[in-house]
Amino acid sequence: MATPQQTTTAEPVSATGAPASAAPPEDPLHAVRQAFRQVFPGVMVAMFLAAADQTILASALPTIASHLGGFADLSWVVVAYLLAATIAAPLYGHLGDQFGRKRMLLVALAIFTAASILCALAPTLLTLIGARALQGLGGGGLMTLAQSLIGENVPPRERGRFQGYFAGVYALASTSGPMLGAYLTEHLSWRAVFAVNLPLGILAFFLALRIPDAPGPRHAQYRPDIVGVLLFTAATVGLLFVLSSTGHRLAFDDWPLYAALAAVVAMYAVLYAWERRHAHPIIPVKLLAKPVIARSDVVVVTFAATLFSTILYLPLYLQIGRGLGIATSGTLLLPITLAQVFASTTTGRLVSRTGKVVIFPVIGLSVAATSFLTLAATLAVAPTSLVLVLTALVGLGLGMVMPAMQVSIQHAAGRESLGAAIGTMALCRSVGGAIGVAIIGALVFLLLEHVEGHAAEAMQRVMQSGPEYLSQLSPADRQGIAAELDHTFRIVFLCIAAISGMGALVARTVPKPEF
Numbered sequence: 001m002a003t004p005q006q007t008t009t010a011e012p013v014s015a016t017g018a019p020a021s022a023a024p025p026e027d028p029l030h031a032v033r034q035a036f037r038q039v040f041p042g043v044m045v046a047m048f049l050a051a052a053d054q055t056i057l058a059s060a061l062p063t064i065a066s067h068l069g070g071f072a073d074l075s076w077v078v079v080a081y082l083l084a085a086t087i088a089a090p091l092y093g094h095l096g097d098q099f100g101r102k103r104m105l106l107v108a109l110a111i112f113t114a115a116s117i118l119c120a121l122a123p124t125l126l127t128l129i130g131a132r133a134l135q136g137l138g139g140g141g142l143m144t145l146a147q148s149l150i151g152e153n154v155p156p157r158e159r160g161r162f163q164g165y166f167a168g169v170y171a172l173a174s175t176s177g178p179m180l181g182a183y184l185t186e187h188l189s190w191r192a193v194f195a196v197n198l199p200l201g202i203l204a205f206f207l208a209l210r211i212p213d214a215p216g217p218r219h220a221q222y223r224p225d226i227v228g229v230l231l232f233t234a235a236t237v238g239l240l241f242v243l244s245s246t247g248h249r250l251a252f253d254d255w256p257l258y259a260a261l262a263a264v265v266a267m268y269a270v271l272y273a274w275e276r277r278h279a280h281p282i283i284p285v286k287l288l289a290k291p292v293i294a295r296s297d298v299v300v301v302t303f304a305a306t307l308f309s310t311i312l313y314l315p316l317y318l319q320i321g322r323g324l325g326i327a328t329s330g331t332l333l334l335p336i337t338l339a340q341v342f343a344s345t346t347t348g349r350l351v352s353r354t355g356k357v358v359i360f361p362v363i364g365l366s367v368a369a370t371s372f373l374t375l376a377a378t379l380a381v382a383p384t385s386l387v388l389v390l391t392a393l394v395g396l397g398l399g400m401v402m403p404a405m406q407v408s409i410q411h412a413a414g415r416e417s418l419g420a421a422i423g424t425m426a427l428c429r430s431v432g433g434a435i436g437v438a439i440i441g442a443l444v445f446l447l448l449e450h451v452e453g454h455a456a457e458a459m460q461r462v463m464q465s466g467p468e469y470l471s472q473l474s475p476a477d478r479q480g481i482a483a484e485l486d487h488t489f490r491i492v493f494l495c496i497a498a499i500s501g502m503g504a505l506v507a508r509t510v511p512k513p514e515f
Contacts, residue, residue: 039211043146044169045204046109049197050142051173053081053135056181056193064190068125080129082430083240084136087233089426092141094225094282096148102211105145109208112138113201119194144426147406149211176337228275228282235267239431243438252442287421292412295510296405299361300428302503303401305436306368306496310336310394313440313492321485322384323478335388336395343399357404358510364400365504367393372497376490380483397500401507408510436499440492447488 057064057078064077096104115135122128184192242250242260250257275281288294311333318324318332347360371393378386406425413421 039149041207041210043105043149043208043211045200045207046105046142047146048169048173049112049200049204050085050139050146051169052177052180053139053197054085054177056177064125064128067190068122068128076129077125077132080133081136081139082434083237084133085140086136086240086427086430086434087236088137088140089144089430090232090282090424091229093144093148093422093424093426094284096145101145101148102208104141105149105208105211106205108138108141108145109201109205110138111135112142113198113205114138116194116197116201120191140426144422147410147422147426178333225275225278225282228271228278231267231271231274232282235264235271236427236431238264238267240434243434246438246442252446284421284424287413288424290412291509292511293409293421293424295506296408296412297424297428299365299401299503299507299510300405300425301432301435302365302499302506303361303398303405304429304432305439306365306394306500306503307398307436308433309436309440309496309499310391312437313444313489314391316444317485317489318384318387321482321489322387323482324384332388335392339392339395340399343396344403347400348403351404351407356512357408358507358512360400360404361507361510362504364397365500365507367397367400369397369497369500369504371397372493372500376493376497379490379493380486401503436496439499440495443492443495444488447491448484 092104092108112135115131115138118131119128119135122131180196181193184190184196238260242257242264246252246257250260271283272285275283275285288297314336315333324332343364347364351357351360371390375382375387375390382390406422409421409425
């Protein structure tokens with residue numbers, strides 16, 4: 001057997017004396033570029049599937065209702081996916097830590113793709129809802145594991161560069177989903193909205209196979225946290241049910257609403273007590289005890305609440321308040337989307353280049369809050385072009401948040417708990433989005449419910465028949481509706497500004513990571 005010395009002398013050398021097979025020493029980014037080629041394509045397609053599937057159904061839901069019936073329960077086609085994905089996200093994070101993140105990503109892709117086929121073939125609404133829940137069980141792992149694999153294969157200082165691309169793809173997928181869904185539904189069928197996941201899922205699966213194998217650390221006596229899973233499932237389902245039903249199934253002055261809230265709080269309290277004692281908890285409460293992770297997660301909640309409520313309710317204002325068409329209002333989301341993509345990629349590069357993290361979400365959420373305050377102050381007289389400029393500034397601000405928070409959480413968690421920590425961030429993003437949509441939705445419902453006079457009847461007809469009914473109204477009625485919507489959304493934008501401002505204040509308290 002050759003000695004180390006013999007092995008060294010036997011290797012071919014270059015003119016400089018370095019081994020010919022070694023990577024050029026003058027190229028310090030060689031490993032990072034290699035990780036990009038091997039890791040990013042697989043996780044990018046997987047993450048695009050997960051993000052787009054949350055919004056792609058928005059334009060297809062009316063057609064699904066007309067084909068399968070059941071307008072009253074149609075919302076559960078969306079809610080079932082959201083609930084399952086939210087519950088599954090931290091589970092995949094934990095399982096990725098235990099059994100390998102690449103392996104669990106392949107499992108999640110297989111479940112998601114198979115469930116998409118079931119959705120496309122669903123003969124009834126109930127079957128579709130069940131298939132959507134199964135799809136969520138796969139989709140919940142795509143986001144968490146994709147982010148974990150970036151953290152696993154890329155050095156901490158360079159993660160910002162990759163997370164910037166990652167956040168950009170997420171923003172693009174989330175806001176292009178409705179336009180893609182509308183195109184597929186109009187030119188093919190609503191079933192194509194699900195069927196398109198088959199080729200994309202297969203592509204993501206084969207790209208994920210190229211990711212280097214790096215199984216997570218395994219514990220000798222791993223005990224699944226079954227009780228924690230059940231408690232977490234019950235509490236999260238209860239929370240999202242309350243958020244999605246407040247003002248609809250559960251009135252604000254009904255005692256069942258507050259009883260349900262009390263039950264949710266009690267379940268989370270029991271879950272917290274249980275997880276502190278379990279050897280391998282599904283919710284890493286010890287990680288949440290770290291100020292960096294806990295405060296970063298709060299920032300993620302405010303970010304998601306701002307983003308999702310804006311994307312969902314801005315088209316409603318543009319359609320009814322400004323009289324724009326459905327397709328046009330969807331297209332006008334592009335300024336906020338493109339601005340967020342630009343800011344995400346730029347912020348990721350700046351984090352890698354400067355090593356600074358906390359300053360970006362502070363600036364970004366402050367810009368978003370200021371833009372919403374300006375919108376609220378000028379809405380009655382602002383032309384649509386100014387509204388779009390201000391929402392583009394919102395996109396720029398929000399794009400500065402996630403790349404920095406992802407790097408902060410990954411660095412604080414360490415490699416061994418990377419997936420679990422990112423799982424909590426995915427949970428906060430889902431719950432934050434639900435909280436934002438619930439708060440703003442309840443606010444819009446309450447404000448429009450108290451519209452009085454002749455505008456009230458016209459508003460009710462528009463809300464029941466859709467924005468297309470505006471063309472059948474008189475100019476006076478349309479002007480009255482526009483005035484009521486301006487008043488409503490001034491308050492809405494003030495509320496969103498408060499959420500963004502709260503996030504900026506919390507971001508200022510996040511401890512600065514040291515690389």
